[in-house]
Amino acid sequence: MIITTTTWPGPNVVQPGIERPTAMRLAATEYQRVTAAVDALQSEDWSLPTDCTVWDVRQLVAHIVGQTNLFSTPFEGARQMRAAEARQRLGPDELRAELHRVGPRGAKGRRRVPGFVRRRRLPGAEVVNGVPEKWSIGYLTDVILTRDPWMHRLDLARATGRAPVLTADHDGVIVADVVAEWARRHGQPYRLVLTGPAGGSWSSGTGGAEIVMDAADFCRVVSGRPGPDGDQPTGLLATQVPF
Numbered sequence: 001m002i003i004t005t006t007t008w009p010g011p012n013v014v015q016p017g018i019e020r021p022t023a024m025r026l027a028a029t030e031y032q033r034v035t036a037a038v039d040a041l042q043s044e045d046w047s048l049p050t051d052c053t054v055w056d057v058r059q060l061v062a063h064i065v066g067q068t069n070l071f072s073t074p075f076e077g078a079r080q081m082r083a084a085e086a087r088q089r090l091g092p093d094e095l096r097a098e099l100h101r102v103g104p105r106g107a108k109g110r111r112r113v114p115g116f117v118r119r120r121r122l123p124g125a126e127v128v129n130g131v132p133e134k135w136s137i138g139y140l141t142d143v144i145l146t147r148d149p150w151m152h153r154l155d156l157a158r159a160t161g162r163a164p165v166l167t168a169d170h171d172g173v174i175v176a177d178v179v180a181e182w183a184r185r186h187g188q189p190y191r192l193v194l195t196g197p198a199g200g201s202w203s204s205g206t207g208g209a210e211i212v213m214d215a216a217d218f219c220r221v222v223s224g225r226p227g228p229d230g231d232q233p234t235g236l237l238a239t240q241v242p243f
Contacts, residue, residue, distance in 0.1 A: 013121050013134045016142040017184075018177045023142035024111050029170050031103035034064060034149040037156050037164070038099055046092050050159045051225050052152075057159055060152055061095045062088050065102060067148050071113060071141060072105035110141045118142065129185065129240050143177070147243040150174055151223055154216055166216065171198035175215045178241050182222050186239040194218050209236050219243075 016023060038061055046058040055063065090098065118138030125132040135144075150171070157164040175198045183190065189205025194215035211218075214228070221227045223243040232238075 013136045014139050015119075015136050016138050017180055018143065018173075020142060022173065023146065024107070026170065026174060027110055027142075027146045028104075028107040030146050030150050030153075030174075031068060031107050033165055033170070034068075034153045034156075035099050035103050037153050038064070038096055040162065041092070041156070041160065043092070045160045048159045050155045051220075052155060057156065058092065058095070059088060060155060060159075061092075061099070062090060064149050064152050065090075065095055065098050067145060068099065068106040069102040070106070070145065072102055072109040106145075110145065113137070113141050126242065128242055144242060147174065147178070151219065151225075151243045154220060164216070166197040168197055171215075172200065174198070175219060176200060176202075178219050178222065182236075182239055182241045185241065186236050188236060190236055192218075211237065 018026075041057065041061075046056070046061075048057045050057060050060050052060055052063075115138075118136060118141060120137050122135045122137055122140060126135055127133075153164055156162075175194065179192060179194070179200075179202050183202065183204055189208030191201075191203045191208065191210045193199070193201050193210075193212045195213070196215045199215040213221075217228050218237075219241075221233050221237050222239065222241045224240050227233060227237075
């Protein structure tokens with residue numbers, strides 16, 4: 001996959017950069033894959049530390065369950081905020097069962113969010129790369145709520161030492177969207193080659209930085225997580241993308 005990107009246009013409200021049908025297909029598949037990853041956890045895995053340093057595996061899965069349930073019904077968001085503390089006390093079997101229950105509901109609920117709602121602005125501001133910015137509801141429902149379980153699926157894989165399931169038709173599309181947004185945000189010439197099943201080649205302009213690395217590692221770095229060598233990212237890799 002070769003995609004040439006343009007610079008970030010600096011909109012007042014960040015909108016999704018991926019078509020709605022594709023976004024909803026990715027959402028449904030990702031909920032299936034993260035549920036399968038949780039099903040594969042062994043009893044000894046649940047207390048392992050993760051790269052989300054305030055959470056062990058069990059707490060990370062509790063977060064995944066809550067985020068999955070966020071848009072499962074029109075009123076679920078407010079209830080989930082109240083239920084977050086109680087969910088952190090659930091055991092492995094309860095969390096597995098809840099994820100099986102809310103995964104399909106979460107995907108269906110996100111599909112039902114109408115366009116006029118998705119175009120609205122979320123309250124407050126998110127700070128990305130040190131700059132406050134406004135997000136649309138659609139950016140949350142179509143993009144962030146898929147990137148979040150996808151990245152946490154990588155977190156689970158790293159915590160347990162198991163390779164994540166990665167394919168071009170699913171993970172490769174998520175990675176391509178991350179790359180496109182990363183390129184818009186930094187606005188500099190570059191050439192990027194990402195390896196692995198979810199990888200590809202992207203470029204913009206001439207004379208820019210050349211980066212070659214694993215696709216999953218790239219996404220982890222631009223999410224703000226440590227890279228494979230544990231060093232702080234520099235150059236264009238220091239440009240963060242929200243997950």
